[in-house]
Amino acid sequence: MKLDIDFVRAQFDQLKDDPDFVFASNAGGSYVSNQVNRVMEHYNHHTRVQPYSRFTPSAEAGKEMDRAHHGWAQALNITPDELTIGPSTSMNTYVMAQAIGASWKAGDEIIVTNQDHEANSGVWRRKAEEMGVTIRQWEVEADTGLLDIDALTPLLNNKTRWAFFTHCSNIVGTANPVKEITRTIKAASNARVFIDAVAYAPHHISDLKSLGVDGYTFSLYKVFGPHQSLLYVNADAYPEMTSQAHYFNRGHPTKDFNPAGPQHAQVAACAGVLDYFDDLYQHHFGSTEKSRNAQLQDIHQLILQHENELGAPILDFLAQRADVHLIGKPHTRDNDRAPTIAFKPLKQSSGELVRKLQDAGIGTENGNFYARRLIDDLGIDAEDGVVRLSLVHYGNQQDVERILAALDSAL
Ligand SMILES: Cc1ncc(COP(=O)(O)O)c(C=O)c1O
Incomplete structure (x- = not known):
């Protein structure tokens, strides 16, 4: 079974605001599900x-x-x-x-x-x-x-x-x-x-x-x-x-x-x-006697597979480039790699690259993201920091394609 991404996206009204915008700064704060707004x-x-x-x-x-x-x-x-x-x-x-x-x-x-x-x-x-x-x-x-x-x-x-x-x-x-x-x-x-x-x-x-x-x-x-x-x-x-x-x-x-x-x-x-997760569970698996935590583990399998599919092409692209220093594992095959992808461009500043990505409609940022000790110890300038592209499970393959095209042209 795969995550029904259309169902997922229908639970987030903010995704409808601008169909040409790719939100890739989720690690700073995600969109709010409609269920939360209703409560x-x-x-x-x-x-x-x-x-x-x-x-x-x-x-x-x-x-x-x-x-x-x-x-x-x-x-x-x-x-x-x-x-x-x-x-x-x-x-x-x-x-x-x-x-x-x-x-x-x-x-x-x-x-x-x-x-x-x-x-x-x-x-x-x-x-x-x-x-x-x-x-x-x-x-x-x-x-x-x-x-x-x-x-x-x-x-x-x-x-x-x-x-x-x-x-x-x-x-x-x-x-x-x-x-x-x-x-x-x-x-x-x-x-x-x-x-x-x-x-x-x-x-x-x-x-x-x-x-x-x-x-x-x-x-x-x-x-x-x-x-x-x-x-x-x-x-x-x-x-x-x-x-x-x-x-x-x-x-x-x-x-x-x-x-x-x-x-x-x-x-x-x-x-x-939790109402959102309940709706996600019900949509994919139907009614259940399982505990709430067990339901979340079932949902996780779908989310993990989907997020791996979002992260893998971006990691592949960045790992192959000589003008980029990718941080963290360069692949998703161990199932432990979130699509929170940070890297340091080597031929331009992170700030310059981010401005180009933002101009191309990608909502991303650069900086140290308050992990200042890490950025310092990786030998990266703490103000300019890294470029961070962070996705969650409501991202889709069109987002990934747009990110890859924007990266290719901006680098
Ligand atoms: C890994 C990590 N820990 C802690 C925090 C701080 O969370 P809060 O904004 O709720 O204080 C953040 C916020 O960005 C974070 O990314």
Whole structure:
């Protein structure tokens, strides 16, 4: 079975705006599905009051928020008490640095990478410095930007408290094998594991229990939804953390890590992403008794195949050119390569090339995309940065053909 791309595209009104425009900047923020807009509109038209009281619009508002909260817990195969819906991933990690880091002491060690977006790097480093904790950096291969598990093992010991890394870099586009890495970390230390999945979740919603991680966060505005971020904290790790909530709310798992408080309409609209996935499932597979997470794994197979077909021709084209330095794996055959494709043109600046692509109707950008440490360590000028073409499953073969033609002429 193949993904019905016409059905998919019909769920995103913004794709109809300009048929000649190719949106290739999805890693910055995706289009919003119609299902999400419907929930948001309903909330604002009918239940826009303080939620969770007994009067009708308030009770309904609370129900809509709970539908999102419980639905996403099912989607991730976790319990509702393990899920916080926060304002952004940068804010979630900032809060978690206070919650996790409060118990660190001099002599402890943490592991961070130079592959991550700064949201999963700076906050932990700053907290470690404050607490006298040793920071060990798991470094990428200088040419490809890929992380090698063999380079991680020597960094682990019985002082390692936490390891922080990304499920998929927003530049390298290649997924890290989180389950295997987590197993390695836990075999060689008592460390807990925290994952930034912002660049991975638009391509695959994981089963978090099977990954074995302790913390996991990603932003729904890149997963066809509202500007919110989901944060998982493993119930087992929860007692080790310091609440960041008002004193009278401490010990309330969904409040402990969200001092911003819930953004009511936005939280409710998170359910719209699941409505979209439900419609996708129903259209391709029909009715089912399967769990929500199992349905998402079925959908993932269709999305993976489709995204590989989008990414492969662009990677083939770029990998063959001598005037381009492609970052990450140059192929999709391992099924771990998102169509988030970054490269450095060698005969012109990234900015120049991007302007030509934009003039040709391709919505793309250049820069360091806040993965500043990675860009610096790859030896690339941090202001000009890389060119990044990022697609998701609503992209189609016409998009790919237009990108290839524009690249050919711009290079
Ligand atoms: C890989 C990655 N991590 C974290 C973030 C930060 O997410 P947010 O904008 O929700 O703070 C981004 C945003 O671009 C990202 O790409």
